Amino acid sequence: MEVKKERSNNICTLYVDGVLDYSTMEPFVEKVRSIEEGIEKVIVDFTDLEFIDSTGIGAIINLVHEANTKQFEVELCGIIDEIKDLFETIGVFQIMEALQEESD
Amino acid sequence: MCSREFINEQPREINKTLEREIKLARNIQMKLLNGKQPYLENGEVLGVSIPARVIGGDYYDFYVLPDGKLRIVIGDVMGKGIPAAMLMILTRGAFRSAAESTHGPGETLTAMNNAMYNDLRxxxxxxxxxxxxxxxKNNTLTYANAGHNIPLTVTSEEDIAEFPKTKGVMIGGLPDQEYSEESLELDDRGFVLFYTDGIVEAQNKDGEMYRMERLCDVLLKSYQSNVKDIKESIVQSLNIFTEGVPQRDDITMVLLKSR
Structure with missing residues (x-):
C-alpha cells in the first residue's frame, strides 16, 4: 500500500494505491497527520484502491471528523461502485453530509 | 499492579503470562458470545462466531422480550483482535441494557449509539x-440498521434476496441518531441469514474472495435444511474455498427459520 501526497495551493490530495486495511493503514494515517495548517481542502483519490476494510473506513471517518474540527473540507473521489455501496451502507456519506451541514 | 509484576518478570515469563491471560480472555468472550441459544416454539435460531485471531470483534446476541418476540442483534467492531474484543464487550453491555428498556430495534440502536458514541469517537x-x-405470532421481522450488511432471505430453492434497505449510520458515527424501522413478513418455509463481512471477504491462497455469489449458492441449496445444517454447509463451503489459508476477518452468522 502506498499513499502519495500532493499539495497545490491550499488543496492537499492523497492518492491511495493498493489495500487500505488493518495491516496497511499506517502510511495513510501518517500522511493525514502530516496535513499542514492552512489547508482548506483534502481530496482522497481512491482510483487505485484495491480493497478497504473496516479499519480503513475508520481512518476515513476520523479524517472527516478531524476536518470538521480543523475546518477543512474533505472530498472522496475515484470510488468504484462496490466501495461506494459499502460507504453508503456504513454511513460514510451521511457523516460527511451531516458534518458539512453543521459547519455551514 | 500488572506493570509491577511485569518489571520483575523475565521476557519468557511475560510471554507466558500474556498467553495465559489472552487464553482466559478468549474463554470469557467465547462463553459470553456462544452462550445458550433461545428455544423457539415456532422456529429455530442459531448463532455462531469464529474469530480470525484468538479473540475477535464480531458480536451477536438474542434477547427474549416480555411479549414473546425475539430481539436479534449482530454487530462488527472496527478492527481485529484484542482491541476489537474489548469494544465488542462494550457493545454487548450496551445492547443488553438497551434491549430491556426500548420498544423496538430502532430505539435499541438509538440507545446503543447514545451510550457508546463518546467512547467510540x-x-x-x-x-x-x-x-x-x-x-x-405473524412470522414478521421488524428491523433497523446501523451501517451493517443487509441480511438475506431465502424463500425457495431459486429465490434469495436482501432485506429491503433501511439506512442508518454506524454506532459511533454521529451523535443523536434515529434509526428508521422496516418490516418483512418471512416465508413460512424459508430462512434468513444475518452475517458479518468476514464470510464474503474470506480469501483463498490466490487472494480471491469468497464473495456473495458463493454464499447465495450454498444458501439456495440449503433451503430444505435446518439451521444447524445450513451453518455446517456455509462453514464447510468456506473451508473448501479457503483451503486452510488463515482467516483474515472474524466470521459471524445468525440463522432464523420459522416452522
Whole structure:
C-alpha cells in the first residue's frame, strides 16, 4: 500500500494505491497527520484502491471528523461502485453530509 | 499492579503470562458470545462466531422480550483482535441494557449509539449493528440498521434476496441518531441469514474472495435444511474455498427459520 501526497495551493490530495486495511493503514494515517495548517481542502483519490476494510473506513471517518474540527473540507473521489455501496451502507456519506451541514 | 509484576518478570515469563491471560480472555468472550441459544416454539435460531485471531470483534446476541418476540442483534467492531474484543464487550453491555428498556430495534440502536458514541469517537472506532425483532405470532421481522450488511432471505430453492434497505449510520458515527424501522413478513418455509463481512471477504491462497455469489449458492441449496445444517454447509463451503489459508476477518452468522 502506498499513499502519495500532493499539495497545490491550499488543496492537499492523497492518492491511495493498493489495500487500505488493518495491516496497511499506517502510511495513510501518517500522511493525514502530516496535513499542514492552512489547508482548506483534502481530496482522497481512491482510483487505485484495491480493497478497504473496516479499519480503513475508520481512518476515513476520523479524517472527516478531524476536518470538521480543523475546518477543512474533505472530498472522496475515484470510488468504484462496490466501495461506494459499502460507504453508503456504513454511513460514510451521511457523516460527511451531516458534518458539512453543521459547519455551514 | 500488572506493570509491577511485569518489571520483575523475565521476557519468557511475560510471554507466558500474556498467553495465559489472552487464553482466559478468549474463554470469557467465547462463553459470553456462544452462550445458550433461545428455544423457539415456532422456529429455530442459531448463532455462531469464529474469530480470525484468538479473540475477535464480531458480536451477536438474542434477547427474549416480555411479549414473546425475539430481539436479534449482530454487530462488527472496527478492527481485529484484542482491541476489537474489548469494544465488542462494550457493545454487548450496551445492547443488553438497551434491549430491556426500548420498544423496538430502532430505539435499541438509538440507545446503543447514545451510550457508546463518546467512547467510540474518543477511540476513533465504530461498530456496525443490525437489530431485528422477530414476532412468532405473524412470522414478521421488524428491523433497523446501523451501517451493517443487509441480511438475506431465502424463500425457495431459486429465490434469495436482501432485506429491503433501511439506512442508518454506524454506532459511533454521529451523535443523536434515529434509526428508521422496516418490516418483512418471512416465508413460512424459508430462512434468513444475518452475517458479518468476514464470510464474503474470506480469501483463498490466490487472494480471491469468497464473495456473495458463493454464499447465495450454498444458501439456495440449503433451503430444505435446518439451521444447524445450513451453518455446517456455509462453514464447510468456506473451508473448501479457503483451503486452510488463515482467516483474515472474524466470521459471524445468525440463522432464523420459522416452522
Amino acid at each position: 474518543t477511540l476513533g472506532s465504530f461498530v456496525t449493528v443490525f437489530c431485528a425483532d422477530w414476532d412468532p
